[in-house]
Amino acid sequence: MQVVIFVRSKQRMKEKKFYKNIQKVLDGLPENFSILEEQIDIEVQMKYFDFARKLRTAGRASDCFEHRDELFLDNISFERKREILVIIAAIDDVKAFRTIERFVKESSGEIYQWAVLAMQESRMLLQSSLLDEQQVFISTGLGGKGQKLRYYVVFINKKPDGMLNRTQQKLLKDELLTELKSNDGEFETIDFTEGFSTALVMLPLQTDLKNVFRNIIEECNQYGDFLNDDMILTNVKMLSRSEITEMLQSGQVSDFEDAEEWNEMDDDDED
Structure with a gap:
């Protein structure tokens, strides 16, 4: 099973249904399952x-x-x-x-x-x-450990040509650590660069990813409003700067403002 990048596009209904189907699979997993730990x-x-x-x-x-x-x-x-x-x-x-x-x-x-x-x-x-x-x-491209999957996260700055200042960097890292601790997650790395910040984290398989990362963004934006509501989240691979830039330019990012609408979808929704 792979969980690929959540994408916002003209086919949003199809993507919402895809996400909901993934959640059904996760919710129906038996107690005995194995996660491939290696990044392959x-x-x-x-x-x-x-x-x-x-x-x-x-x-x-x-x-x-x-x-x-x-x-x-x-x-x-x-x-x-x-x-x-x-x-x-x-x-x-x-x-x-x-x-x-x-x-x-x-x-x-x-x-x-x-x-x-x-x-x-x-x-x-x-x-x-x-x-x-x-x-x-x-199995996923980024692997995991125990009952946790590894995710590569891209937080997008509201100022695309600037880096977060030291205070903003500390706030983002602190909020990330707090939310991970609340959800039995694990922090691995975080890097800051012009236009966005990237992190590697591990979260339990059945974590509500939308709520976790929406909470981080909302908490950070209470103190300076410096993060975009959109973000990139994948467990397929670590992305290069050029890949991230291309995704941002083409609009291939996830908007967590849609989270409640995703949760309210009926099983018989059509594309």
Whole structure:
């Protein structure tokens, strides 16, 4: 499951419905779910699961399991190693998991990301078998920890060509820390630059994101009115300055003034 950037545009009703559907999924999660902790590029994740879906229908489990030690040979190609990883990740055998676990410790680069995804799959398969209940796997580009997801947040200055002064920077950071503490969140980083400020935070999966960040903006604006009501929020990846600037120029930001309207939507709303 991914939660992508909330966007304000002409298709606002569709976006509201998309957000509400995500909330339904989150609210219906069982107690046993796993969050991928590593920050793994979304494109790599999509390649992994697409490759796995196609390859696992080919009936090659026995071959890959028997030759799983090829993962540790330097003369074995990337393609062969990723084939072994995705195949043995679907085998309910602790030997498969231990092999992948050892390979994760020894690998690097893109094959490391494939190995992490395979290890998560293998671990969940074993847990499902031992506990006799289905496990839910949640993966995002920015990862998470425990039952919390990591988010990249962009607070937009009302003065697009200026930086926040020291007092405003302290106020924003303090309000962010206060709101995170109130919602069992975790602070990681905050950076201030011309036109906007960015932060990395972690929040529990079922947090009402709209209320959290709307509260921060409203509290800050009581003391100087220096933040825009719009913002950017994503758990897909950390954005570059050029990406943020492009989004601001094209209006691809979220307006939390719409939050109450989003909550009042009926299940049968049409686009």
